[in-house]
Amino acid sequence: MDFLGLELNSSIKNGLSEAMDSGRFPHAAVIEGGSHSDRLKLARLLAASSVCNGKGEKPCLVCSSCLKSFAAAAGKKKPVLKALEDNLRHPDIAEVEKEKDRVQFGVRVVRPVIENAYIVPNEADLKVYIFPDAGVMTAQAQNAMLKILEEPPGYIRFFLLCESRNSLLTTVLSRVACFNLGAVQPETSSRSKKPELARQAAAKLARAITAPRDYDLLIETAVFEKDNQLLELSLAELELIIRDALVVKSGGELLSSSPDAAKVLAKALPVPRLLNLAEEVRKLDDAVKRSCNNTLLISRLCSRLRA
Ligand SMILES: [Zn+2]
Numbered sequence: 001m002d003f004l005g006l007e008l009n010s011s012i013k014n015g016l017s018e019a020m021d022s023g024r025f026p027h028a029a030v031i032e033g034g035s036h037s038d039r040l041k042l043a044r045l046l047a048a049s050s051v052c053n054g055k056g057e058k059p060c061l062v063c064s065s066c067l068k069s070f071a072a073a074a075g076k077k078k079p080v081l082k083a084l085e086d087n088l089r090h091p092d093i094a095e096v097e098k099e100k101d102r103v104q105f106g107v108r109v110v111r112p113v114i115e116n117a118y119i120v121p122n123e124a125d126l127k128v129y130i131f132p133d134a135g136v137m138t139a140q141a142q143n144a145m146l147k148i149l150e151e152p153p154g155y156i157r158f159f160l161l162c163e164s165r166n167s168l169l170t171t172v173l174s175r176v177a178c179f180n181l182g183a184v185q186p187e188t189s190s191r192s193k194k195p196e197l198a199r200q201a202a203a204k205l206a207r208a209i210t211a212p213r214d215y216d217l218l219i220e221t222a223v224f225e226k227d228n229q230l231l232e233l234s235l236a237e238l239e240l241i242i243r244d245a246l247v248v249k250s251g252g253e254l255l256s257s258s259p260d261a262a263k264v265l266a267k268a269l270p271v272p273r274l275l276n277l278a279e280e281v282r283k284l285d286d287a288v289k290r291s292c293n294n295t296l297l298i299s300r301l302c303s304r305l306r307a
Helices: 010-021 036-051 066-067 077-083 107-117 139-150 186-211 216-222 228-252 259-268 271-290 293-304
Strands: 026-032 092-097 127-131 154-161 179-180
Touching: 010 036, 036 066, 036 127, 036 154, 066 107, 077 127, 077 259, 107 127, 107 139, 139 154, 154 179, 186 216, 186 228, 216 228, 216 293, 228 259, 228 271, 228 293, 271 293
Parallel strands: 026 154, 026 179, 092 127, 127 154
Antiparallel strands: none
């Protein structure tokens, strides 16, 4: 495999080359670590190599697929590396972006991608989907992908990009190969710490809902005062915890990253109250997307969740 001057450590280069050259590249790979831009460039290079129909080292840069992938930059090494900064223009390579006004991306984005993935490639032997922000994929969205990750059509390659594999469900990780680009670049690290902060905040909210004192909920909501994005992420996670609490009562697979908090809720509250809570959280979630007045939202959250 030709890395076109992309700077990577030799062990990851060897691992990727071996997988690509032997034709045994995994159908789904997580690329973690490094910077957002490094992950994306590598995924695009691997995508171009996947659809390349040249005989020798890939990407060959001269076959009809490579000409499409690299459009204006074909044939020359440096402009090609530059071309990796932009979307590749091959009909069998797609980058799946989250909806612009959302901090996470959910099942609404993922479902059509999965449906599309069952349709054979347009012209290449393989069809590639890159998820540049897999780290902010909701648990429901990840869950929706389990079946296709478990039994993918033979022509599929998924690249899931994230700062850390810890942002993905273990059920997803058990079905993919992971490539680590090394230490996360500091300039992007606050971006991905947020989902983890939201998971912690949601677990605390869940416990505060059934705490003996009203005051506990007020304390846990203080972190949202100046952070609308954290509030939105935390509500999404809280919705999952409440859903899990209902699952605890009826049986099934838990999806949230705080099963203990879900069990506490399940023990403390009857089903009708949990359903009512889920509805309230969903309404608050809608309100967060429409308003930036966090003080108002937080007081609404405190009064509705403790009812
Ligand atoms: Zn080629």
